[in-house]
Amino acid sequence: MTVSRTVELEGHIIDSGSMARCFGAVMDLGGEFDVEAFEVGRHKHEESYCRMTVSADTDGELRAIVHELNQNGATVADPRDATLEEAPADQVVPVDFYSTTNHPTEVRVDGEWLPVENVEMDCALVVEKGNDGSAPRVVTRVLNAIEAGDRVVTGETGIRVDPPERPRGKGSAFGFMQGGVSSERPSKSLIEEIAAEMRDVRDEDGSVLVVCGPAIVHSGGREALADLVRAGYIDALSAGNGFAVHDLERDLYGTSLGVDTETLEHPRKGHKHHIYTISEIGRAGGIEAAVEDEIVTSGVMYECIRNDVPYVLAGSIRDDGPLPDTITDAVEAQAAIREQAHEADLVLMLSTLLHSVAVGNCLPSTTKTVCVDINPATVTQLLDRGSAQAIGMVTDIGTFLPMLADELLEEV
């Protein structure tokens, strides 16, 4: 038996790689394709179009192929409305529910293509009825937020995914769908490009989210980051308990015990000051209270409080303490991170794999990202998550942040 289905692709599908990925997926999954129409864009601003019938030996194989094609931008020709099924219980989705990509997506409901709100990867799509005659909406819903009775999209019918297209013309520092990491680019020039992007986002009243790991403090990037917060280049901060404690510890114990952290002296192994810090902030009642009481008088968290930059501190099982400000429940913390991610226009992921993955999971492929880490494997893993416009930089956060701050603040 042979089963088949016809799909269409449209856009810059050759140079963006969609066409190659679709042909490849059919072959990988053991199917056949028959191209019925193909019109190539003659020059770089003209789009191409392809209609082809894909076939496979079984329904299951065909469904797997169509799923792949759909995720790469092909839509089933002769569209019908998306199939909806009710969720049988809280946190349980119908079998064969549609699992999202992080690309802009539309769903056909009552004959109309509706844009999906807040799309992110590996979620379900729920169609919310319009009340009182208002139009229905399609929302992205993470598994643990599904409620019994939610109308969940299943199958691949009536779903249109719009993968990112290669920009026309020359590339920028933000590579297009580059899995790899360019270590052959001059670090200083890349930092200048990142600074230019941050200036652009600020000029357009966009939002920069910075995701911070504790290495920022150890390696000496803390003061530069605090300067950037004070100068208004950072609109939100996402970090773990550890980053905040290290930042506050530098303020509380950096010089008060006669040890000058700048001179590298006394790098003893003990973590005594780390838990002293947690205890002191706890005694004050939290970071904001500690700033108000002038217990804490400098650093990244201090500048966030002073400049009304909202932050999310997410807990983890390896934390000491934690601080009163830390959200210890992972689901609750993820929800807070999700909100940050949805509002960001540019995300700087600085020396933290765990928190960067958490933020990256919630981002649409259209948000620009900059990943900086000394470990190339971390940068590769973050770029692989799939922003279409990403800069990966394997460098030392302790030299990166001072150079970035120099670049952005020298004009002032």
Next chain:
Amino acid sequence: MTVSRTVELEGHIIDSGSMARCFGAVMDLGGEFDVEAFEVGRHKHEESYCRMTVSADTDGELRAIVHELNQNGATVADPRDATLEEAPADQVVPVDFYSTTNHPTEVRVDGEWLPVENVEMDCALVVEKGNDGSAPRVVTRVLNAIEAGDRVVTGETGIRVDPPERPRGKGSAFGFMQGGVSSERPSKSLIEEIAAEMRDVRDEDGSVLVVCGPAIVHSGGREALADLVRAGYIDALSAGNGFAVHDLERDLYGTSLGVDTETLEHPRKGHKHHIYTISEIGRAGGIEAAVEDEIVTSGVMYECIRNDVPYVLAGSIRDDGPLPDTITDAVEAQAAIREQAHEADLVLMLSTLLHSVAVGNCLPSTTKTVCVDINPATVTQLLDRGSAQAIGMVTDIGTFLPMLADELLEEV
């Protein structure tokens, strides 16, 4: 002004490095020492003894020096009882509270040296009054478990730390206090030594705790680990939500959709099956229910259920789902991990940094640990935490586990 204090060291303090570390700490911290008595152990089974007076310019400097010496095994001569202060509020410790090492420790209360229970690093010590005439106890308490009124040990007086000593005679595969990682040792021989240790622990009714990362499943070590659980070599399991989902996904989707995971076919990028798995386990009501209903019929989690091997699944902000079994609150999860850590005689840390650090934080330096990871930086970081008897192995978990299982199960 010069202030000074006299301390004593006793034991194999030269070859174990305590003496060198103590002299070094005094010099690093700007102090002076004056050795008043020194008796060297003439041969390897004879202990050495040193009494010296250390001095510094200020009380603060002297206190910092004595703290370091204490953590390296020196005790203040002419001992008095430990100083106790009440915790002023929940989760707040007295200023200058004593921050623990992970070495066996004794505290002097009412003229008697009491052993500290469940010692672990970076905690406070609380003296619990003996009720109704029973003897007082000294317990280790993590910061967030401190309650107002707890009698907390402060300063360095009346505290005796017993750092690990170099074993007499030839070393074993378990290195003594080796920060580094030996990549110059034959992998096969090291695996044989680890197997021998696991056999020894089992023969002595000891407890083996395995800490698992998802790479075990990706790289093909799952079946070997499941075999080890079934054969009784694993007494407890600690992992994250991701490990359990990957393990269960292999069972649910590994072959059911016509894709044979062994043949490497169809390695598509999508994570659809991952969230399908979470949804299916949720539908069943959890892992145990899914095993009982024969929805899940193989794998590591399956064998844990079937063989009554207790597990802790700790949540994190990058999780999908999570599974109903996952503890999402970090403090609650840490408490569960702490209990596992205290019961373990041997801990295998397999391809997970986050969970291994969480477990390692709760271990005394006397518990044997084996750290296996493909990333040398992970192994180094875990060994640095300070078990006195650790094997670090930079290898591929997908070849390590089958070879370990071969070694342990062939005899059967």
Next chain:
Amino acid sequence: MTVSRTVELEGHIIDSGSMARCFGAVMDLGGEFDVEAFEVGRHKHEESYCRMTVSADTDGELRAIVHELNQNGATVADPRDATLEEAPADQVVPVDFYSTTNHPTEVRVDGEWLPVENVEMDCALVVEKGNDGSAPRVVTRVLNAIEAGDRVVTGETGIRVDPPERPRGKGSAFGFMQGGVSSERPSKSLIEEIAAEMRDVRDEDGSVLVVCGPAIVHSGGREALADLVRAGYIDALSAGNGFAVHDLERDLYGTSLGVDTETLEHPRKGHKHHIYTISEIGRAGGIEAAVEDEIVTSGVMYECIRNDVPYVLAGSIRDDGPLPDTITDAVEAQAAIREQAHEADLVLMLSTLLHSVAVGNCLPSTTKTVCVDINPATVTQLLDRGSAQAIGMVTDIGTFLPMLADELLEEV
């Protein structure tokens, strides 16, 4: 001013990515394209065809674009003979000489397309006159082998490059042009596939070249590799002085001084035995003499001698000694490696970056390669060199080789 040129592409140019790379190159380099004809392959066995005119503002820009297109398989339409210029001096090529890819290439001479012999990357092409009426030949020549008067190909005219095409149908373990490294594949299955490939090569009287780093000896893979040499699975060996010395040292000092290397005992830091070994082999007159005199009686080099497996030992500036067998001149050693590379059908690159890069530089893109290293950056760098059929495996050579030998030798 606008200058332009017409090029053609033919083959599986969409799914193999050539078309996307060509469009991308034009845009990256600031040019324009105008597609004059495009015929798509309707199904997976039908080839596609494209003819387009590319244009740019200057001759220099156009030349850069046409160079890129040529290297990705486009040929200048309406072909003329390749341009030839004489090399002005030894080791000096004409300005604008054609620099090779590692793909199969043809050059048009006297109206005929001649295949390039022994193509490898970053070399010049020299047309050798047919003597006495015999046909002319096009040979690949590395820069330092160019002699004054050699007729060197310049420009892009009359050159046809044939980049590898995506295999029709499902992929094998040998990925097609995959820059990345799959760490999500089961190690054991990958090893089975590599073994199957080695068996196939042997069955077809092909040639397996193994490139060896010293980690093979340290990590305990030496005996397994020696077994594979003895069993006839290895046809040539390429290594450095260090590998050979470590291998011989195990034979000479592994047990002779009462130290059993298998028990891991006495891992002292000294390198005394290393230079003792070099001195002893020197005293014997070389490795072959040492084997014949029964000074050396086991190991990889021993089996190479006993089984007539030719080897190249290349020197480097960090060597001790070196051994009499080691070729200390880099140009001479490279020439010997080049010959090995040209004869190989399958190359195993085992835990050595330097020697693997040296071998990889000399390989055409059609030779299958397997890269095994514990360091993912090494594997990535080797795969990036561009074999069309490569397996990259991030694993421990000390577990890989015993498992590979088990797989290949168990049948015997």
Next chain:
Amino acid sequence: MTVSRTVELEGHIIDSGSMARCFGAVMDLGGEFDVEAFEVGRHKHEESYCRMTVSADTDGELRAIVHELNQNGATVADPRDATLEEAPADQVVPVDFYSTTNHPTEVRVDGEWLPVENVEMDCALVVEKGNDGSAPRVVTRVLNAIEAGDRVVTGETGIRVDPPERPRGKGSAFGFMQGGVSSERPSKSLIEEIAAEMRDVRDEDGSVLVVCGPAIVHSGGREALADLVRAGYIDALSAGNGFAVHDLERDLYGTSLGVDTETLEHPRKGHKHHIYTISEIGRAGGIEAAVEDEIVTSGVMYECIRNDVPYVLAGSIRDDGPLPDTITDAVEAQAAIREQAHEADLVLMLSTLLHSVAVGNCLPSTTKTVCVDINPATVTQLLDRGSAQAIGMVTDIGTFLPMLADELLEEV
């Protein structure tokens, strides 16, 4: 049977770790020790003394133990002259020849302790007769430089090794015998310390040797390094062919083809310009000629020529070309590197493992070294080689060099 020997140690043998290493070595190697006299240094400026008899079951075991003790600073009590044997042939040493450490060493000849000249690791010691009544000398000789008849030191008698001692007082950024890498130190402060050291060396007319990898050019550190050469901070340069070609390529093709390397544009894969550069320098007759003819007008090699900074370019099997200046013979290149190493007071090892190991092999443990690499494994491996005063820094050479140059040149 028990055999024994008496040895002595003197100096800061406790806090420098020699005593612990000696006790450990005896136990590791299965021997016994009996301390006959031990006088501890009462305060930090007073030295300690130990005399002990070590015993073992066999002569072979005792010899192994005494070798280890000797290398850690113990000398055989009741000294006799060193044993000398003639080398039986060129490049062949007597069995049981003494293999050197990289620590200052003295050899007893005719009743007098003579300092060893140019000591480096893993070499032989040759006593050269004083001619015409002049005093005999003890020279370090690498294996391949041994000539038949050389009087080579064998055994451990009459040899005194002086391992580095822990500096009295607080440590500097140059750690004492630290195998590990501090990633917890602020990068900017460390760079300031390195700059201060370079200034000190210059002020004392010392010599700074820089060892350079090609990443300096890729990552944008080239101009800063050229500035440092011009400003007189670099006294010698050691690199490979690749570094020089990349540096020259930037000059020749960085802007001449209309591509501005600073804008990151056109990062095509081809290596065409790389071999064009080699051909052009070859045409000119070498780097110096190319500078004189004003073909090359900027960069690191240019500044070396213009400022009479001598350089060694060592060839390797992965080189293209090579340049006429490159020494292709490994033994000859090693000899040239050896000379550089012996003259250096401070060595900066920048982003190259191969060349840094080659230089490091020739250094005494008293030369200060700074190792900078983005890969922590490289830094660890270089620090393990054993300079007593080393800074290891895991950072990006493309940000390190501009910040170092800023620090050193701003004052001017």
